[in-house]
Amino acid sequence: LTADAVVEDGKLQTLAAASAPARLKGQGFDVALGAGSLRAATRTDAAQMLREAFERFAKLGLAGDAANALRFRALAIAGEGRLDDAISAFQEAYNYARQHHHRFYEEVTAAPLSAVFLARSDFAAFDALMEERAGDASPITAMTRAWRAELAGDLERAVALLPDPALAAGDPEGPVTAHAHRARVLLNAGDETAAEHATVSVVDN
Numbered sequence: 001l002t003a004d005a006v007v008e009d010g011k012l013q014t015l016a017a018a019s020a021p022a023r024l025k026g027q028g029f030d031v032a033l034g035a036g037s038l039r040a041a042t043r044t045d046a047a048q049m050l051r052e053a054f055e056r057f058a059k060l061g062l063a064g065d066a067a068n069a070l071r072f073r074a075l076a077i078a079g080e081g082r083l084d085d086a087i088s089a090f091q092e093a094y095n096y097a098r099q100h101h102h103r104f105y106e107e108v109t110a111a112p113l114s115a116v117f118l119a120r121s122d123f124a125a126f127d128a129l130m131e132e133r134a135g136d137a138s139p140i141t142a143m144t145r146a147w148r149a150e151l152a153g154d155l156e157r158a159v160a161l162l163p164d165p166a167l168a169a170g171d172p173e174g175p176v177t178a179h180a181h182r183a184r185v186l187l188n189a190g191d192e193t194a195a196e197h198a199t200v201s202v203v204d205n
Helices: 046-059 063-079 083-099 103-119 123-132 139-151 155-161 174-188 192-204
Strands: 002-008 011-019 022-026 029-033 036-041
Touching: 046 063, 063 083, 063 103, 083 103, 103 123, 103 139, 123 139, 139 155, 139 174, 155 174, 174 192
Parallel strands: none
Antiparallel strands: 002 011, 011 036, 022 029
16 A cells, blocks of 8 residues: 655645555455555635635735635635625625725625625615615626515516626626526516517527
8 A cells, every 4th residue: 555645734635545456365255456546635615715815915915816816705605605704705805995996896896795685685785785886887786786676576677777688798607697687587577578588598698
């Protein structure tokens, strides 16, 4: 048996082991064992990696990259379903971007934060954020504004607030998200024909 391990900061990172063919014989048994191998790696926490990236960017004075690292960290936490932790992470990223006057990162961080507020049914926090970000043009923000109106039962306003899916063309997943959101709102508003067209656009994209 041979093995090779990599340890960093007292933590096992990778382990590779291999065994040569062997034969075990004894009274009443004769077993041949083939060669075997094993490789294992410690799963790195994405949020922790992005926190470390943020700290390095911040030390280098790269505030934009640091803000973006915090934003992706919040997205990673949200993707795990830890919405309360995600809110805290998004707020940290948002406040950092504001502190360093990076309006772009303010806007692209506020957009997913608003979606998490709605997912948590924290309408007061959502409304306060939208009032603060009244001038934002992010299609995600427009979608969450339409979603808020839809949840409030104001379907006419929800339809009026739907963004043009073309505005999301810069993001590989943007048009699909925009068309899917549009299809749901239009269907709930009773416009089945328009909802069907939006659904077809989801498939086409």
